[in-house]
Amino acid sequence: MSARASSGSRNTERLAARRRARRRRALVVLVILILVLIGAALYGLRQSAVRVSHIAVFGADPSLATYATDAMQGFYFGIIPRDSIFFLPEGQIRSDILAANSDIAAVSIFRSSLNSISINVDMRTGVARWCGTAPTPNVPASCYLFDPNGVIYAPFASTTETLNPFMLYAPLAGSTTQPLGATIADAADLPSTFDFARQLATLGSAVTAVDIHDGQVDDYLASGTRISYVLGDEQNAYTALVSAQTDFSLTDGSVEYVDLRFDGKVYLKKKE
Numbered sequence: 001m002s003a004r005a006s007s008g009s010r011n012t013e014r015l016a017a018r019r020r021a022r023r024r025r026a027l028v029v030l031v032i033l034i035l036v037l038i039g040a041a042l043y044g045l046r047q048s049a050v051r052v053s054h055i056a057v058f059g060a061d062p063s064l065a066t067y068a069t070d071a072m073q074g075f076y077f078g079i080i081p082r083d084s085i086f087f088l089p090e091g092q093i094r095s096d097i098l099a100a101n102s103d104i105a106a107v108s109i110f111r112s113s114l115n116s117i118s119i120n121v122d123m124r125t126g127v128a129r130w131c132g133t134a135p136t137p138n139v140p141a142s143c144y145l146f147d148p149n150g151v152i153y154a155p156f157a158s159t160t161e162t163l164n165p166f167m168l169y170a171p172l173a174g175s176t177t178q179p180l181g182a183t184i185a186d187a188a189d190l191p192s193t194f195d196f197a198r199q200l201a202t203l204g205s206a207v208t209a210v211d212i213h214d215g216q217v218d219d220y221l222a223s224g225t226r227i228s229y230v231l232g233d234e235q236n237a238y239t240a241l242v243s244a245q246t247d248f249s250l251t252d253g254s255v256e257y258v259d260l261r262f263d264g265k266v267y268l269k270k271k272e
Contacts (some may be wrong), residue, residue, distance in 0.1 A: 005052040006178050045084050052083045053115045060104065060121035067096045068109075084216070085203040102153040102180060104147075128194070129156040129165040129178060130184060133171050135211060135220075143167060144179050150187025151178045164194055187213055189232055193217055200227065203241070205250035216261060224253040230258040240266050 044050065052072060055065040071092045074085035080087055094107045097119075107227060108120040124147040131141035137239075143156035156162075168190075172184045184190070189212075197207040197219055205223040219227045227250075229237035237260040244266040248255050259267040 004247065006165075013054060014028065020243075031036050042079060045080055045086065050085050050114050051081055052085055052088070052117055054117075056112065056116070056118045058118060058120045060101075061125065064097055064101075064119060064121065067100070068093045070115065071096060073111075073259050085111055085117075087168065088117065097121075105147065124151070126154075126156075126162040127190070128158060128162050128168050129154075130167055130170065130179065131167045131209075134213060135209065141167065146184060148191075150184035150190060152182050154180075164197070166207045167209040168212070169209065186231065192234050193231070196238060199238055200250075203245065204249065207255060220252060223251055225250055225255045226257040228257065229261065236260075240264060244268075 012218070033103050052068075056067050057064045067171070071089045072081075072136065074082050076082060076087060088109070088111075090109045093109060094197055097107050098104060103124050104121055105124045106122040108122075110118045110120065114120050116136065124145075126145040127148055128146065129143040130146050130152055131143040133140075144152045145154045146152045150173075150254065162202065167207075168184070171185045173185045176182045192211060196217075197210055200207050200219060200221065205221040205225065207219045208222050209220040211218040211220070215231050217231050218230055221227065226239070240260050248258070248268055248270070250258075254270055256269045256271050
């Protein structure tokens with residue numbers, strides 16, 4: 001009886017050993033297969049057919065392609081090429097372009113094929129020129145361009161065209177004193193403020209400067225007249241101005257200022 005038990009135990013041990021050996025062989029084969037697949041993938045990623053060799057730029061100077069070329073130099077972890085179409089450093093390309101070109105609003109990157117990409121650039125639109133927080137008499141203003149979001153992005157040049165010809169004086173958001181990259185305070189009110197300024201031109205004299213301060217707006221006309229109203233109350237101010245226009249002229253410089261800050265009231269001072 002004991003001999004049969006001993007023989008059965010040895011058979012069980014041999015069977016267990018054979019199973020362990022099969023598992024080890026299967027594990028070795030699996031590891032080898034994984035290594036082969038990784039090697040094949042790395043070999044494939046290094047082939048020119050899947051590495052970016054052509055960069056097209058739309059909406060801006062083609063030289064912006066150099067930012068992508070520089071960002072794609074080298075390898076990730078010393079193994080994966082950075083110019084692989086599957087592992088593009090899109091975030092770095094985009095941030096490098098935006099950091100070096102303040103007149104660019106947005107950058108989009110698309111894969112055109114297995115070895116080419118397209119960079120689409122949206123340029124900022126110059127709405128008008130910001131010339132400081134307040135007009136300074138007899139002192140030439142240093143002006144900057146700002147976009148529809150009120151972001152100041154570039155110095156203004158005399159050859160630069162903007163959507164609105166007048167100058168804007170307004171405080172900046174936050175505590176910054178550096179104009180470039182800053183945002184104009186009350187930027188959300190600028191569209192209606194500028195609509196009002198353009199409407200004034202239809203009454204005989206164009207606006208040359210808009211000054212926003214302390215919750216009010218001062219529009220300076222080419223004729224020399226100043227028109228003041230409460231920021232955000234453009235519609236009521238324009239209605240009041242039109243209703244009273246038969247009593248004065250905005251075209252001949254005879255009026256020093258028109259005050260529309262009080263609801264339903266029009267106060268003016270004529271030049272002596």
